[in-house]
Amino acid sequence: MRMNTTLVINSKGGSGKTTVATNLASYFAANDIVATLMDYDPQGSSLNWLRLRGSTGKKLYGANAAPQKGGRIRSIEMHVPSDSQELIIDAPGGASGLLLQEMLGRTDCIIIPVAPSAMDIHATANFIKDLLLGGRIRTRNIRLAVVANRVRSSMPVYQPLERFLGSLGLPFLTRISDSDVYLKAAETGNGIFEMEQSTGAAERAEFMPIVEWVGEPRNALAGGKIIALQRPRLGENVRLVSAR
Numbered sequence: 203m204r205m206n207t208t209l210v211i212n213s214k215g216g217s218g219k220t221t222v223a224t225n226l227a228s229y230f231a232a233n234d235i236v237a238t239l240m241d242y243d244p245q246g247s248s249l250n251w252l253r254l255r256g257s258t259g260k261k262l263y264g265a266n267a268a269p270q271k272g273g274r275i276r277s278i279e280m281h282v283p284s285d286s287q288e289l290i291i292d293a294p295g296g297a298s299g300l301l302l303q304e305m306l307g308r309t310d311c312i313i314i315p316v317a318p319s320a321m322d323i324h325a326t327a328n329f330i331k332d333l334l335l336g337g338r339i340r341t342r343n344i345r346l347a348v349v350a351n352r353v354r355s356s357m358p359v360y361q362p363l364e365r366f367l368g369s370l371g372l373p374f375l376t377r378i379s380d381s382d383v384y385l386k387a388a389e390t391g392n393g394i395f396e397m398e399q400s401t402g403a404a405e406r407a408e409f410m411p412i413v414e415w416v417g418e419p420r421n422a423l424a425g426g427k428i429i430a431l432q433r434p435r436l437g438e439n440v441r442l443v444s445a446r
């Protein structure tokens with residue numbers, strides 16, 4: 203079966219792209235699904251996380267797609283092993299132009315993590331508008347969903363964003379809490395799906411809607427018949443309203 207690719211992206215740094223990308227990879231590793239984590243960010247946080255895993259964790263491939271200084275050829279380090287069933291792309295903040303087009307050209311679905319500040323929410327709404335106006339999402343039928351990250355208690359800040367997404371027919375998948383378990387996962391290279399049972403049960407539960415949404419096409423096919431895949435219902439007259 204062909205590889206399924208998930209791009210984790212937001213124009214804002216610190217919104218949780220690497221956190222979502224690495225923990226999604228950790229789900230695949232824990233479930234023996236062959237996966238490659240591809241890092242487009244020159245900071246290389248995802249690749250660092252892979253290095254922290256050493257040889258003790260379950261296998262995950264890494265691929266470095268960050269723009270190289272001096273125009274060094276990226277193709278070798280970018281190689282995705284052919285037995286990969288899942289590719290997860292960790293995007294840098296502020297990606298635009300050719301690099302953004304390259305990532306969009308690779309992906310089947312997009313997850314956008316959003317931090318709970320008014321500024322982040324507004325910037326994210328604008329980022330989604332730009333993505334949709336670019337046209338690539340529609341012509342390539344790329345699925346798109348948003349997750350709230352670093353949620354503390356029941357902050358109502360996401361309501362405008364939920365309304366905005368609702369008007370576009372885009373799903374708001376889950377709320378990821380602000381939790382030390384994610385910090386531990388980042389520090390140890392052991393994702394939330396690879397920790398001992400007693401740690402991170404709540405975090406795994408809140409992360410599962412992401413796993414399920416990413417796996418929807420695969421699960422539909424595995425059911426024996428091809429079910430029409432759920433696509434974002436982008437009406438002809440997409441209303442681009444402000445998130446404020």
Ligand SMILES: Nc1ncnc2c1ncn2[C@@H]1O[C@H](COP(=O)(O)OP(=O)(O)O)[C@@H](O)[C@H]1O
Pocket residue numbers: 214215216217218219220221222247295351352353378379380381382384385388
């Ligand atoms: N849900 C969370 N709970 C606790 N810490 C988090 C959470 N999400 C992200 N972080 C921390 O916030 C920082 C930025 O997150 P990161 O995933 O690296 O963002 P990005 O990749 O979008 O720049 C990191 O130190 C990360 O460990």
Ligand SMILES: [Mg+2]
Pocket residue numbers: 219220221243247292293
């Ligand atoms: Mg990052």
